[in-house]
Amino acid sequence: MGSNSSLARRLQFGNLPFIPPATNDNCSLKKKYFCNNKTVSLSELEKAFIDCADEEDVFKLGLLYFAVFVLLGSEKHVNIDMRYLKLEDDVEEFLKYPWGAVSYAKTNASLLRALCADYQRVKVPQKAIKTKKSEKKSKTTASGRPREYHIKGFGFALQICAFEVFPALDALHFVVRTENGDVPRIL
Template sequence: MRCKERDDVYKLALVYFAELVVLGRDKHLNINVNYLTLVEDLDAFNRYPWGSVSFDKTQDSLFSAPTKYMKSFENEEGREKGKSRVTGTSRKNEKGKKHKHGEVQRGGWSFKGFTYAFQIWVYELIPRMVDLNYCKVVDPTAVPRILRWRTTTSMPEMRKLNNYFFQSKESVQLRALRPSEEEMRQSYWSWPQDRPAVVSA
């Protein structure tokens, strides 16, 4: 698709970001044409409840994907001895096709929705992720918290994560997440009818 007008390029970029980043649509699928209509009115586009839609997609994906993965992992483990992982190199898959940014071997799954938010939540919740060299803190006081973290170049190996989270005899250490006063003053921290936030310890 070619655009001659700068405004059209900008609008397409908004739809692209919403679909592939916020909603996590598979890049091989067509975009929702309704969003192309919506973006013609930028005020309406900005008022659209992207957060709620993204949250629902992310939540549904998180609820369904692990079950699918564990079945795949259990079947694969007997044959491959737990070699399933996400690699960062360009290799040929079983059909002989190369993956430019890495290869997902058998035993994996794809998340939908805004999965980076879930990734940051894991970093915040499980301090050991830093020790495993999967992430690092770049600014411990940044708001929102997504700005505090940076993912390293180390690719998570499923066997290592599985051993730590599910097979270890020691309990996984979790950090209690509580909003700071500065966070609660942010515009995104709002609740219907001014009800107080309920935050679990």
């Protein structure tokens, strides 16, 4: 597989091909490892990968785990798209699949959700005297917990991009500085 591996060289983009649903009749991985399951969580896929003894299946399950966990940013409790099991039956087709397009769409959608949620909170800027209490509120949710953003997709690529771009943004005065005047580190 080594040098012929499209997934290792670059992420593909393009139209998503039709993938039939995985069943025990048409999908060897489902039949061998998940025959009684209608759905499979990422943690179940991980367990099958770790427990697998068949060298070819280890490779297939590992590729699928990488695609779902790393490229799509799924959490362990989330069910994977069962069609990906069917796609993995043919490794060459799996490697040709436009994972770049799917990963980009997931990353973009999660960023938009985070931005829209923040936009809804601060739709109309209001001039207010900053007090310690109001500053604390802006950094936390209504429950007092720090605000969190869950980025799906390939968030690591976003981190690298931001790491490269932030110094340029600082020169344009687009970067918010910390209290001591430093640009916040992201890595």
